[in-house]
Amino acid sequence: MITGTTRLYAIIGDPIAHVRTPMAFNDWFASRKIDAVCLPIHIGRDDLPRGWAGLKSMVNLDGFIVTAPHKGEARQLCDAVEGDGVHTGVVNTVRREKNGRFVGTLLDGRGFVRGLQNEGHKVEGRRFYLAGAGGAGTALAYALAGSGAAALTLHNRTRAKAEKLAAGVKAAFPACDVRLGSANASGHDVAVNATSLGLEPTDGHSFDLGSVDRDALVAEVVMKPDMTPLLIAAKARGHKIHFGIHMLNSQLALMMQFLGLEPTREGA
Ligand SMILES: NC(=O)c1ccc[n+]([C@@H]2O[C@H](COP(=O)([O-])OP(=O)(O)OC[C@H]3O[C@@H](n4cnc5c(N)ncnc54)[C@H](OP(=O)(O)O)[C@@H]3O)[C@@H](O)[C@H]2O)c1
Known part of the structure; x- marks a missing residue:
């Protein structure tokens, strides 16, 4: 059940109706009895900076997945970038740090x-x-x-x-x-x-x-x-x-690790 303490995760994209991340995340949360929910958020192709500011302002949003067409612009908007996001110029996973900074990476x-x-x-x-x-x-x-x-x-x-x-x-x-x-x-x-x-x-x-x-x-x-x-x-x-x-299937565990929801496996 979604309550006042439920943590938020999301996937942002345009279009958004086709995405499967919410099902994968919500099944994963349910199977581990984690009080969190993943929502699809439709942010228009030319509206990411405004959408990003909205995501930043939601203090119970702990992270999100980025899909087309936002992966490149999201990399620019991140406060820091790690891993393959550094070289490729795109990110597909973003987490909120304790200090509120958005840190992105690419896990494809x-x-x-x-x-x-x-x-x-x-x-x-x-x-x-x-x-x-x-x-x-x-x-x-x-x-x-x-x-x-x-x-x-x-x-x-x-x-x-x-x-x-x-x-x-x-x-x-x-x-x-x-x-x-x-x-x-x-x-x-x-x-x-x-x-x-x-x-x-x-x-x-x-x-x-x-x-x-x-x-x-x-x-x-x-x-x-x-x-x-x-x-x-x-x-x-x-x-x-x-x-x-x-x-795709193997990315789910990597996303959960990057978002701090699963311990990092050696060699990850
Ligand atoms: N399994 C997964 O988790 C996963 C994740 C991401 C993507 N994908 C799949 O990967 C595929 C590529 O996606 P993408 O994001 O890389 O697309 P993209 O950025 O548009 O790149 C398309 C690539 O295909 C080449 N290509 C297209 N038509 C071709 C043709 N007729 N002959 C030879 N080469 C051709 C392009 O060559 P040019 O540079 O010459 O145009 C380019 O290298 C898609 O099917 C996508 O669904 C799978």
């Missing part, structure tokens, strides 16, 4: 990393091929390099974006062997599609599946359908496959 890429680990796939020391340098590709690139990937080969339809991303990741994580690649994904332990290709059954692949090493894992960020054309073809070729939904 870390969710992908955690999803791989939860499914038994090591990240540290592995060689990754990553197609896509948009929002998801950028988040994954920093998170993989920041989680100890030995090598990261980046490929994107618009090469200039891959070049910029490679330069940024290299500067942030010099221990990772970051290179620009082509559609040829050979010589890697994991090949990842982080483009929006795969949403439609007629979509092609973002890289040459035939070039992928036989024992390599083929991974997706696209969540719907769960079996994208890439994963169907990869499975038929005998590859191990990894679904896009793992990235």
